[in-house]
Amino acid sequence: MALREAIESGKFAVTTEVGPLKGTDTSEVMEVAEILKGKVDGVNVTDQQSAVMRLGSLATCALLVEKGLDPVFQMTCRDRNRIALQSDLLSAHVLGIRNVLVISGDFPTLGDHIDAKDVYDLDSEQLIWTVNHMNGGHDLAGNELKGKTDFFTGAVVKPVSDTEASAELQLAMMEKKISVGARFFQTQAVYEGDAFERFMKRAAQFKVPVLVGIIPLKSVGMARYMNKNVSGVFVPEELIDEMGKAEDKTAKGLEIAARLINGLKDLCQGVHIMAIGWEKKVPEILQLAKLA
Amino acid sequence: MLRSEQKPFDEIKGYLEGEKKVFILGCDGCAQSSQTGGMPQVLAMKKLLEGAGKKVTGYTVIDFLCQKALVASRLCPLEDTVMEADSLVVLTCGVGVQAVAAMVHKPVHPGCNTISLGGSRGEWRGTERCLECGDCLLHYTGGICPLTACSKSLRNGACGGASDGRCEVSPEKPCGWELIYERLKEVGRLDQLKQFIPPKDWNKQRPRPELLSTSLWALEQENETSEEGRG
Numbered sequence A: 001m002a003l004r005e006a007i008e009s010g011k012f013a014v015t016t017e018v019g020p021l022k023g024t025d026t027s028e029v030m031e032v033a034e035i036l037k038g039k040v041d042g043v044n045v046t047d048q049q050s051a052v053m054r055l056g057s058l059a060t061c062a063l064l065v066e067k068g069l070d071p072v073f074q075m076t077c078r079d080r081n082r083i084a085l086q087s088d089l090l091s092a093h094v095l096g097i098r099n100v101l102v103i104s105g106d107f108p109t110l111g112d113h114i115d116a117k118d119v120y121d122l123d124s125e126q127l128i129w130t131v132n133h134m135n136g137g138h139d140l141a142g143n144e145l146k147g148k149t150d151f152f153t154g155a156v157v158k159p160v161s162d163t164e165a166s167a168e169l170q171l172a173m174m175e176k177k178i179s180v181g182a183r184f185f186q187t188q189a190v191y192e193g194d195a196f197e198r199f200m201k202r203a204a205q206f207k208v209p210v211l212v213g214i215i216p217l218k219s220v221g222m223a224r225y226m227n228k229n230v231s232g233v234f235v236p237e238e239l240i241d242e243m244g245k246a247e248d249k250t251a252k253g254l255e256i257a258a259r260l261i262n263g264l265k266d267l268c269q270g271v272h273i274m275a276i277g278w279e280k281k282v283p284e285i286l287q288l289a290k291l292a
Numbered sequence B: 001m002l003r004s005e006q007k008p009f010d011e012i013k014g015y016l017e018g019e020k021k022v023f024i025l026g027c028d029g030c031a032q033s034s035q036t037g038g039m040p041q042v043l044a045m046k047k048l049l050e051g052a053g054k055k056v057t058g059y060t061v062i063d064f065l066c067q068k069a070l071v072a073s074r075l076c077p078l079e080d081t082v083m084e085a086d087s088l089v090v091l092t093c094g095v096g097v098q099a100v101a102a103m104v105h106k107p108v109h110p111g112c113n114t115i116s117l118g119g120s121r122g123e124w125r126g127t128e129r130c131l132e133c134g135d136c137l138l139h140y141t142g143g144i145c146p147l148t149a150c151s152k153s154l155r156n157g158a159c160g161g162a163s164d165g166r167c168e169v170s171p172e173k174p175c176g177w178e179l180i181y182e183r184l185k186e187v188g189r190l191d192q193l194k195q196f197i198p199p200k201d202w203n204k205q206r207p208r209p210e211l212l213s214t215s216l217w218a219l220e221q222e223n224e225t226s227e228e229g230r231g
Helices: A003-008 A029-034 A057-066 A082-094 A124-135 A164-179 A195-206 A220-229 A237-245 A249-267 A278-288 B010-014 B039-051 B068-084 B094-105 B176-186 B188-192 B215-230
Strands: A011-016 A041-044 A069-076 A100-103 A152-157 A184-189 A211-214 A270-273 B004-006 B022-029 B055-062 B085-091 B107-112 B113-115
Touching: A003 A011, A003 A152, A003 A211, A011 A069, A011 A211, A011 B176, A029 A057, A029 A069, A029 A278, A029 B107, A041 A057, A057 A069, A057 A082, A057 B085, A082 A124, A100 A124, A124 A152, A124 A164, A124 B176, A152 A164, A164 A195, A164 B176, A164 B188, A195 A211, A195 A237, A220 A237, A220 B176, A237 A249, A249 A270, A249 A278, A278 B176, B022 B039, B022 B068, B039 B055, B055 B068, B085 B094, B094 B107, B176 B188
Parallel strands: A011 A041, A011 A270, A041 A069, A069 A100, A100 A152, A152 A184, A184 A211, A211 A270, B022 B055, B022 B085, B085 B107
Antiparallel strands: B004 B113
């Protein structure tokens, strides 16, 4: 089932993501695709994640379409102006890509080409609005398209914030993103049920499907690193302790991920697993969570 | 100096929807030379606003609005009429509007667009920054410019990367959008966060060829043209 149908049918949707490598070798991504085929509803392909230059999301999504998967074309606003963004949207449609996920994108100085010029000609709300325009048969300049696009547009939201301003901005922007065409949301990684429940109590009024973000823990160090450096990620001490005491860290990380999914799944409409190198273990997480 | 031009009156009127009483502020610095915010323009704005059914609780021209201490000290004697107003219309550059917004706990509406001089500077500015984008957004953002306060110049909200209110790109500075949130909350205009800002026309940020010469020269040219027009 394609992602759009899965989400619109009300089924608990399952997505994950792959990150292309730096270079032209696609064997790893293709291996992962083979393993994920038939096990998930959609596969996101990240767009120069963390502002590190690599093989593009568009080309990788096209390879996934060929493999029979339903890719989610991630698009950041960092690297392309409105001409390139719209052109890539047309290209994506022609290549059979039907889902797009819009994000603003990490700043170049956080990546590996720190002297690059940032673009942000459009911000994420404006890009969602643009996709909506193109689905309606027009480009941003008002010109008619010969053959319109048909994208199912997703956006991101950070459910847990460290300040009131950040939390309120996230909700206001979620509402704004919906008003300009966002049809589903993927969230930052969640590790606390209570905090996520508080967010969903307020987000539920928008009646737009939310796929909760899950990042399996690999080590104590990874959990501490994310707590310190990744905005919106809060791994509770109990989980860090549990990882610390576990003999088989991998098994424990997968078990915690499955437990989180089970604890959160009644609050939302799907799950988005960001495995960060553990893509091949996603089917195992789904089995442990009894979603497979 | 900074050059500005007045926004179309309909745009200013739109900002004032739902508001009845307004205070008008002009600037005797660059806005006076630009003929956008000196006393004659303030009086003309008063007439227009009254014609549109608004009560003007007061008006004044200060030199210079880009300097927060001057804004505060000069507005002090007028506090009653400022406080009586629902909001202020400020006829000056983006720096001045932001300085006023920082000092007056009221919604502030920009009456002008600041147009690019392509790098010319020299006003007495504080922490406020104006990109001279030619299409002022300060009405929607609590009088804090998202183009200069946000490292990514995002127009519709935060990128989500901030930690403890600090910018992800430059942790030594606050997240511009969190500042905007706090300001909008303070003036009771959080509804503005839901307003979608469409893609920007970046051409408006390009300096006009005639302004790439000295700004004084440009003013002289303009005066000559308007005199010819009169004749």
